[in-house]
Amino acid sequence: MKIERLKTDLLIIGGGTAGCYAxxxxxxxxxxxxxxxxxxxxxxxxxxxxxxxxxxxNIKRSGCLAAGVNALNAYITExxxxxxxxxxxxxxxxxxxxxxxxxxxxxxxxxxxxHLERLGLVILKDKDGKYVTRGNRNIKINGENIKPIxxxxxxxxxxxxxxxxxxxxxFSVHDNRIDGAFxxxxxxxxxxxxxxxxxxxxxxxxAGLYRPNNPGFSRHKMWYPxxxxxxxxxxxxxxxxxxxxxxxRFIALRCKDTIAPTGTLAQGVGAKQVNALGEVYETKxxxxxxxxxxxxxxENLEGRGPxxxxxxxxxxxxxxxxxxxxxxxxxxxxxxxxxxxxxxKANVEIEGTEPYIVGGHTASGYWVDTKRATTIVGLYAAxxxxxxxxxxxxxxxxxxxxxxxxxxxxxxxxxxxxxxxATIKEGEIENHIAEIEKFxxxxxxxxxxxxxxxxxxxxxxxxxxxxxxxxxxxxGYRYSENxxxxxxxxxEKIEARVGDLHADDLQEVMYIYELKERLTVCKSVIAxxxxxxxxxxxxxxxxxxxxxxxxxxxxxxxxxxxENGKIKIILRELTTEGQRNYEHHH
Amino acid sequence: MSIIIDQGKCIxxxxxxxxxxxxxxxxxxxxxxxxxxxxxxxxxTSCIKECPVHxxxxxxxxxxxxxxxxxxxxxxxxxxxxxxxxxxELNDGSVKTIDIDPKESNKY
Ligand SMILES: Cc1cc2nc3c(=O)[nH]c(=O)nc-3n(C[C@H](O)[C@H](O)[C@H](O)COP(=O)(O)OP(=O)(O)OC[C@H]3O[C@@H](n4cnc5c(N)ncnc54)[C@H](O)[C@@H]3O)c2cc1C
Ligand code: SF4
Ligand code: SF4
Numbered sequence: 001m002k003i004e005r006l007k008t009d010l011l012i013i014g015g016g017t018a019g020c021y022a023x024x025x026x027x028x029x030x031x032x033x034x035x036x037x038x039x040x041x042x043x044x045x046x047x048x049x050x051x052x053x054x055x056x057x058n059i060k061r062s063g064c065l066a067a068g069v070n071a072l073n074a075y076i077t078e079x080x081x082x083x084x085x086x087x088x089x090x091x092x093x094x095x096x097x098x099x100x101x102x103x104x105x106x107x108x109x110x111x112x113x114x115h116l117e118r119l120g121l122v123i124l125k126d127k128d129g130k131y132v133t134r135g136n137r138n139i140k141i142n143g144e145n146i147k148p149i150x151x152x153x154x155x156x157x158x159x160x161x162x163x164x165x166x167x168x169x170x171f172s173v174h175d176n177r178i179d180g181a182f183x184x185x186x187x188x189x190x191x192x193x194x195x196x197x198x199x200x201x202x203x204x205x206x207a208g209l210y211r212p213n214n215p216g217f218s219r220h221k222m223w224y225p226x227x228x229x230x231x232x233x234x235x236x237x238x239x240x241x242x243x244x245x246x247x248x249r250f251i252a253l254r255c256k257d258t259i260a261p262t263g264t265l266a267q268g269v270g271a272k273q274v275n276a277l278g279e280v281y282e283t284k285x286x287x288x289x290x291x292x293x294x295x296x297x298x299e300n301l302e303g304r305g306p307x308x309x310x311x312x313x314x315x316x317x318x319x320x321x322x323x324x325x326x327x328x329x330x331x332x333x334x335x336x337x338x339x340x341x342x343x344x345k346a347n348v349e350i351e352g353t354e355p356y357i358v359g360g361h362t363a364s365g366y367w368v369d370t371k372r373a374t375t376i377v378g379l380y381a382a383x384x385x386x387x388x389x390x391x392x393x394x395x396x397x398x399x400x401x402x403x404x405x406x407x408x409x410x411x412x413x414x415x416x417x418x419x420x421x422a423t424i425k426e427g428e429i430e431n432h433i434a435e436i437e438k439f440x441x442x443x444x445x446x447x448x449x450x451x452x453x454x455x456x457x458x459x460x461x462x463x464x465x466x467x468x469x470x471x472x473x474x475x476g477y478r479y480s481e482n483x484x485x486x487x488x489x490x491x492e493k494i495e496a497r498v499g500d501l502h503a504d505d506l507q508e509v510m511y512i513y514e515l516k517e518r519l520t521v522c523k524s525v526i527a528x529x530x531x532x533x534x535x536x537x538x539x540x541x542x543x544x545x546x547x548x549x550x551x552x553x554x555x556x557x558x559x560x561x562x563e564n565g566k567i568k569i570i571l572r573e574l575t576t577e578g579q580r581n582y583e584h585h586h
Numbered sequence: 587m588s589i590i591i592d593q594g595k596c597i598x599x600x601x602x603x604x605x606x607x608x609x610x611x612x613x614x615x616x617x618x619x620x621x622x623x624x625x626x627x628x629x630x631t632s633c634i635k636e637c638p639v640h641x642x643x644x645x646x647x648x649x650x651x652x653x654x655x656x657x658x659x660x661x662x663x664x665x666x667x668x669x670x671x672x673x674x675e676l677n678d679g680s681v682k683t684i685d686i687d688p689k690e691s692n693k694y
């Protein structure tokens with residue numbers, strides 16, 4: 001294995017939506033001026049700073065946007081204000097949001113959208129040249145190529161360097177200040193020790209913690225990218241960063257089997273949710289994101305399933321548009337329709353997915369201040385990895401990328417003198433390499449049992465434990481304290497077996513590290529689920545020991561921090577109505 | 587659900603490898619692409635859209651209702667600009683196509 005030491009001013013980990021936009025934000029041309037396309041988002045005086053984006057895949061199609069998106073779900077439409085958006089997100093999460101964070105992204109939704117259009121995104125317009133809206137907060141786009149558009153803008157920035165196919169697995173933190181990160185090239189047999197003056201973490205959320213809908217051959221036919229394994233959360237947790245609201249899991253209501261989104265059917269052709277008896281049930285349970293999932297779960301539990309979106313009877317034109325719309329964002333669904341009955345002939349069955357941890361939809365993630373600084377000095381978080389601001393979506397991830405980038409540059413420029421040089425010691429590199437080589441060198445361990453140990457098997461056991469004991473699909477997303485205790489024991493047992501795993505190359509070493517990341521995140525999820533002694537959000541956190549909401553004790557953020565190897569729960573007061581700024585008190 | 591690469595058609599350009607968000611596709615010594623981890627495929631279809639010779643197709647898998655249909659895309663000249671044509675090769679040998687104009691936004 002080769003060893004490469006790199007030095008940069010700003011390190012961006014994860015070249016997805018938020019990571020690419022953070023890079024574009026600090027992009028500047030050689031003259032120190034922002035390029036025309038970047039007008040509005042750039043940080044003028046960032047010229048001269050070296051930016052390094054490190055991505056485990058290739059930024060052209062990595063992360064959530066790989067397949068393209070169908071709409072921008074967060075936009076301030078005519079007659080609405082950012083305040084309306086904050087209110088909507090707050091209501092949907094039953095109060096457990098950070099108003100300051102929501103405000104700061106809501107104010108930027110339209111700006112970043114205009115910027116995307118300048119970069120080449122196609123946005124549907126009416127005769128008067130106004131964006132066509134879908135509902136109160138969405139605008140319609142042709143988003144198939146949204147990721148290549150962002151990647152091309154990154155490539156144009158002379159001060160931004162991109163390392164593709166390099167997986168970051170650990171931060172370098174000294175005295176609670178970040179000064180770099182460690183990674184390895186999954187295809188070039190190289191270990192990377194990267195020193196940086198500030199770091200933005202933008203690795204997205206975590207999929208694959210729970211047993212998925214289709215655990216067999218199509219196990220990765222899931223909503224959230226299976227390659228977002230919670231690396232950013234895990235690295236932060238291990239270094240003692242404060243995390244928030246991991247108990248607010250996200251469960252999507254999806255088309256059965258293909259896990260394609262349902263919103264386009266509901267909003268596009270007005271399809272209503274009906275049970276097996278043909279009764280419209282959605283109004284019975286409420287319309288918040290979690291109540292919609294819960295309604296379908298409850299109908300099934302009470303024997304009125306399966307549930308469907310009623311599409312029978314739509315016009316041939318509507319059907320044609322649906323087939324096309326799904327090709328652009330979830331082609332599996334179009335194939336399914338073509339191979340089986342089309343939506344005008346058969347209603348579309350729906351089901352809930354396995355739970356994900358994703359800060360762009362719910363509020364789980366790093367506990368950040370308004371500038372997106374985490375509790376580790378010099379580390380900023382943006383996108384699905386950052387907590388407190390649900391309903392962020394694409395435009396919110398872009399906005400957070402911009403905010404985090406500006407804050408990181410400000411930090412670099414203000415604290416430069418305080419930064420010690422060459423902070424990563426040789427010994428630290430050696431320790432990491434020794435661990436990697438242990439996995440590469442093992443010929444399957446000594447005992448017969450260890451020899452047959454595989455990442456796949458351990459991952460399945462982890463998912464089965466979470467499914468059965470930490471509120472997965474199996475239990476209708478419900479859990480009790482006793483079950484959670486079993487889940488934790490199981491996860492710890494699996495963790496103890498990771499050391500026996502063997503890898504043939506660095507890509508397989510990455511699979512081992514991904515498993516470790518997921519196990520770390522699972523433990524935090526379990527601790528958070530156990531700490532919220534109430535049921536505030538049906539399905540997302542359905543605690544059978546405490547089936548009611550308890551405003552007196554739990555209108556609070558449930559936060560956590562690893563202290564001496566133990567997860568410590570911290571209950572924090574909510575930000576006050578209209579609060580625009582929040583600072584950490586170290 | 588996963589992809590199939592027709593090595594007879596593959597010219598070894600490596601573009602599918604570059605765009606896979608899971609880095610699941612590799613190029614062998616004979617400069618032919620193959621999917622090393624088929625069960626890890628997310629079904630995002632990035633590789634299919636990127637292949638210049640349409641060597642990659644996508645299928646659903648029986649466990650999620652697939653019946654053997656293979657799907658790929660080709661870029662074809664439209665009236666004003668290039669359009670994306672999706673080909674659905676069905677089990678009975680018939681082929682269905684759907685055209686998508688990238689310059690037009692979705693109706694829904
Ligand atoms: C299928 C799907 C459809 C969606 N549709 C819409 C829509 O229509 N409209 C809308 O507004 N929103 C939509 N969203 C939500 C939106 O896309 C996301 O919230 C947003 O893109 C998240 O951005 P992010 O930067 O946090 O994550 P990502 O864009 O996923 O970026 C994370 C990046 O980090 C990389 N990475 C992960 N771990 C590591 C590591 N250890 N080392 C290096 N790199 C790493 C990943 O490869 C990835 O490139 C959708 C999401 C999904 C999953
Ligand atoms: S469909 Fe997507 S995940 Fe599957 S091999 Fe192709 S690029 Fe990779
Ligand atoms: S993109 Fe097509 S031609 Fe190029 S390597 Fe992949 S399969 Fe072969």
